[in-house]
Amino acid sequence: MNKQSKKTLPRWVTTVGVFSLVLVLATACSQEQKEQGTTREAGQKIKATTTIGMISDIVGKVGGDHVEVTGIMKSGVDPHLYKASQGDMRKLDQADIIFYNGLHLEGKMQDILKKIGKQKPVIPVSKNITQDQLRTGSPEMGSEHDPHIWFNVQNWMSAVETVRDELSALDAAHAEDYKANAEAYLAELRKLDDYTREQIASIPEAQRVLVTAHDAFGYFGDAYDIQVKGLQGMSTESEAGSQDVTKLRDYLMEHKIKAVFVETSVPRKAIDAVIQGAAQQGHTIRIGGELYSDAMGKEGTEEGTYIGMVKHNVNTIVKALK
16 A cells, blocks of 8 residues: 555544554453463562551461562551551552452542452452341441451451452462461461450459440450440541540449550540549549550561450450459
């Protein structure tokens, strides 16, 4: 074809040609991405980004040597209030797979995670916990379910199975390793579940009341037969008011409760107001200890693991209330 004939071609012919080329290239890229997700080069680790530390712990245990875990929220961070930084966005963008809690725990990140989910696997670890195992949420959460699922160890065992299945689907070549790692970790969690049940049962029933800064321990109370009272609701987005403080103070005095607990990820100002209010009425309340609720301990410590965090909480509660 000569130059003159090229000039006389209809514009739509050129446009269709370009569009077809783009479509072919896009399809090829998409196919390549799918193949990379199932057959990876030897030694190439899956890049997994997680939100809260408890999920990082699961992915690290199940993924083992085949997964590089990058957590976003560190020790002492409140996930209810957390806003993703530019650095976090890079971690999410570079990930092969993302794991988060769901149930609106990461409230300010929900839209971001939803958008990224159109491009890569973005998995809520709560996805396979059945409706009858979930507690009712609250209006301030913006969710119909309580998101603090990790406080029932059996719920967290479901989360482990979800991580196992999703990693196996992404990296079938190492599925047997993920299965073996998960089974070993699940065995540890069964022991933790039994330990928690036995220890809480050792507290006299009349003294089995857990009072904390916000209502994060509902699953714990239901699973291990201990009454739970939170000064704030399930979310920490709104501060406790004077009526909340007075109501809890009166409850503690009426039931002669002598110990309350603070949380590492929640300011203790409101709890201190309850203690001071009771003291003015002649009732002494002490701090029973510091509990981990929405965040684990520092990385590298025993409390910086899920099992260590739960054991710390259980031992602190039993020591203060028994």
